[in-house]
Amino acid sequence: MRTLFQPFMEKRFLRLFFIGIIAGALSVFAFAPFSFWPAIATSIAGFSWLLSQSKSHREAAWFGFSIGLGYFGAGVSWIFVSIANYGQVGLALSLFITFAFITVLSTFNALAGYLCSRLFLFTPTLSKSFIISLTFLFTEYLRSHLFTGFPWLLAGYSMEKSPLFELSPIGGIWLLTFACLLSFSVPISLFLAKKDEWKKEMISLLAVILLWGTGVFLSINNIQWVIEKDTIKTTLVQGNLKQNEKWLVEQASKSLSYYQSATMDHLDSDLVIWPETAITYLYHQVENHLKPFQHVLMESNTTLITGIPYYNQENERYHNSIWAMGEGFGLYFKQRLVPFGEYVPFANYVGKLLDLFGMPMSTFSAGERNQPVLQAREWGVAAFICYEIVYPELVRSLVKDSDFLITVSNDGWFGDSFGPVQHLQIAQFRAKETGRYVVRSTNTGISAIIDHNGHITAQAPQFIRTTLTAPIKTTMGTTPYVQYGNLVVITLILLMVLLQGLSFLQKTKQ
Incomplete structure (x- = not known):
């Protein structure tokens, strides 16, 4: 342990470690709500430069860790808002849990630093x-998949306002992330490169030029990968219930009455969407009660899609679900649950010890894979609940059978923090990747409609009880990303390995 922390005894190391924290923290300005994409350079270029200053593999890991502390400390600070306001654990423990979470995320950056330091020595061809x-890219992929994953603040999400955003339908968020990482590590590497390293770095530079050039070309020519079809008049109902009141027994009837009343005012819409768990009764408790309401919806040719908790009496499991009713049908059970929010990891061993929020939601079970899409009249609807929209592979798996996407959420947990706006930005990437409209209905905001180009066409203000009515369009066809997944970025990586390997062989023969 003493050897691990030994670098902290040196002033030089502490100075560089602090620089890493600052460089990582400044990258928060690259993401929503700021969306100043050049700011991502501070963490990527800073990481590249700090690696050149490290004297050992251990130092390289620590410098990567320092970047992560700043990056996630600033970028996911909204976690603290949720735990402090609703976690029932007090201020001190809320700070500790938040710091522990940021520390875990930062270890992936530390791993990247360590692996880079090793590979610099053992892969002279690259x-x-x-x-x-x-x-x-590898450690970010690990972070996004291990233990259900946390694919938040991937570097590619900072590229929404840049030409690289146009590459989303081709290679998805992983191509953008790789392009972003390469773009801001090449300048530092070129500046620090020795004479015999220039040729290899020029191959990386050419790849960057190709990626940005393709993005500019697609942007200028407004290339469309899908074809617009039907127009659907859509209404989102934003109840704006306070999180600490949402699950109160006395609130359930009042909440349901509001949503029904707001919907009755918009029966001229083809589609009405309520947020995640807008109905806090269980499905079997209200199914019969809502049959007269369903009849009204069918008479007006309106589909209602809402979030609702579901209890399966056969296996005694609860599900966070979405229900289509009226002139539509289907149930979807959430597949990707939020640890501690919707289920307690290792609950059989720790009981309620780790149940931070003490909510009914904390006993949900995950739904099966390969669930069918919902139906809204003749249209197929791929539905996702809250956090699920951040998983590109999950979204991609349901797109081919859908005409548009919906995501219902309750971001009331995160107050007036970066969380909801970052969440909305991620949804924009799913729309761009898949060539489908994304309709986002939330309890406290930000409710919005995103077109198939990833642009927000309508948006409701946060923390207001309101409705938002706007048209959406169905689309036909698939993007290259939906068709081929990560094949594009894998091919690009293999091609670069081949070219740099050939360059190295040519140099050794001279």
Whole structure:
């Protein structure tokens, strides 16, 4: 342990470690609500430069960790809002849990630093910028998949306002992340490169030029990957219930009455969407009660889609679900649950010890894979609940059978923090990747409609009880990303490995 923390005894190391924290923290300005994409350079270029200053593999890992502390400390600070306001654990423990979470995320950056330092020595055929980008991409992929994953603040999400955003339908968020990492590590690597390293770095530079050039070309020519079909008049109902009141027994009837009343005012809409668990009664408790309301919806040719908790009496499991009724049908059970919010990990061993929120939601079970899409009249609807929209592979798996996407959420947990706006930004990428409209209905906001190009066409203000009515369009066809997944980014990586390997062989023969 003493050896692990030994670098902290040196002033030089502490100075560089602090620089890493600042460089990582400044990257928060690259994401929503700021969306100043060049700011992502501070963490990526800072990481590249700090690696050049490290004297050992251990130092490289610590410098990567420092970038992560700043990056996630600033970027996911909204976690603290949720735990402090609703976690029932007090201020001190809320700070500790938040710091522990940020520390865990930062270990992936530490792993990237360590692997880079090792690979610099053992892979002389590859440029340093390529090693940095590929290694970081690998650890980001790990972070997004291990233990249900946390695919938040991927570097590619900072590219929404840049030409690289146009690459989303081709290679998805992983192509954008790789392109972003390569773009901001190449300048530092070129500046620090020795004479015999220039040729390899130039291959990385050419890849960057190709990626940005393709993005500019697609942007200028307004290339469309799908064809617009039907127009659907859609209404989102935003109840704006306070999180600490949402699950109160006395609130359930009042809440349901409001949503029904707001819907009755918009029966001229083809589709009405209520947020995640807008109905706090269980499905079997209200199914019969809502049959007269369903009849009214069918008479007006209106589909209602709402979030509702579901209890399966056969296996005694609860599900966070979405229900289509009226002139539509289907139930969807959430597949990706939020640890501690919707289920308690290792609950059989720790009981309620780790149940931070003490809510009915904390006993949900995950739904099966390969669930069919919902039906809204003749249209197929791929539905996702809250956090699920951040999983590109999950969204991609349901797109081919859908005409548009919906995501229902309750971001009331995160108050007036970066969380809801970052969540909305991620949904924009799912729309761009898949060539489908994304309709986002939330309890406290931000409710919005996103077109198939990833642009927000209508948006409701936060923390207001309101409705939002706007048209959406169905689309036909699939994007290259939906068709081929990550094949594009994998092919690009293999091609760069081949070209740099050939460059190295040519150099050894001279």
